[in-house]
Amino acid sequence: LSQPLVHPLRSAASLCHGACVELESDTEAVAHEGFKLGCISCKRRGEVRARASVNWFFKASDETEFSHLYSYEETEEIIDPRFYGRLGWKGSNNTRDLQDGSITIHNVTFNDTGTYMCIFSRVLIYPNYNFQTNSTKSFFLNVMPRRTRGLASIVSEVTMYMSIIGLQFWLLVEMIYCYRKIAAAGEEALRESEAEYLAIASESKDNCASGQVAE
Numbered sequence: 360l361s362q363p364l365v366h367p368l369r370s371a372a373s374l375c376h377g378a379c380v381e382l383e384s385d386t387e388a389v390a391h392e393g394f395k396l397g398c399i400s401c402k403r404r405g406e407v408r409a410r411a412s413v414n415w416f417f418k419a420s421d422e423t424e425f426s427h428l429y430s431y432e433e434t435e436e437i438i439d440p441r442f443y444g445r446l447g448w449k450g451s452n453n454t455r456d457l458q459d460g461s462i463t464i465h466n467v468t469f470n471d472t473g474t475y476m477c478i479f480s481r482v483l484i485y486p487n488y489n490f491q492t493n494s495t496k497s498f499f500l501n502v503m504p505r506r507t508r509g510l511a512s513i514v515s516e517v518t519m520y521m522s523i524i525g526l527q528f529w530l531l532v533e534m535i536y537c538y539r540k541i542a543a544a545g546e547e548a549l550r551e552s553e554a555e556y557l558a559i560a561s562e563s564k565d566n567c568a569s570g571q572v573a574e
Contacts, residue, residue, distance in 0.1 A: 398477035400494040413460035413480040419473040
């Protein structure tokens with residue numbers, strides 16, 4: 360039986376569809392607004408089938424133990440009563456192979472300040488066996504009364520502008536250097552052409568003189 364042909368572009372698109380980048384979660388929320396708790400765990404072997412579940416835990420700033428906050432495996436479950444009606448799934452959809460386990464807190468309060476921990480439990484499904492892996496990420500969330508610009512953001516912006524200025528200065532220097540190099544090459548070519556023209560003219564004059572002597 361002949362095998363169906365797979366269009367190369369379609370094959371490439373299917374490979375690119377599984378691209379995954381592990382970004383860190385933001386750590387500053389604003390009171391009375393929504394906030395996304397980010398948690399991404401990329402699967403290292405894209406060609407291997409897998410299923411995964413995500414569990415979130417929370418430890419308030421005045422607590423010493425984590426409490427089970429939220430669970431997701433095909434369906435979500437809010438476990439901590441303090442977050443009833445305020446959590447929503449923002450991760451991977453329409454798949455059991457979860458790689459984005461992010462959730463959203465609606466109407467953030469100052470009591471939401473604390474440490475959040477996300478645990479990915481992934482089962483890699485091979486032809487003859489299954490392999491269990493776990494990935495844990497945690498971060499401290501600080502709730503602010505209003506939105507502020509962090510020092511890192513300011514430093515990043517200043518660095519960006521300095522890089523742009525430096526790049527423009529470097530391009531200006533390169534343009535001046537190239538202009539001078541082209542001008543020097545043009546002058547050299549002009550001198551060579553002038554010397555060649557004089558040599559040809561001198562040779563023609565000598566030939567004419569030789570012809571007259573011969574006559």
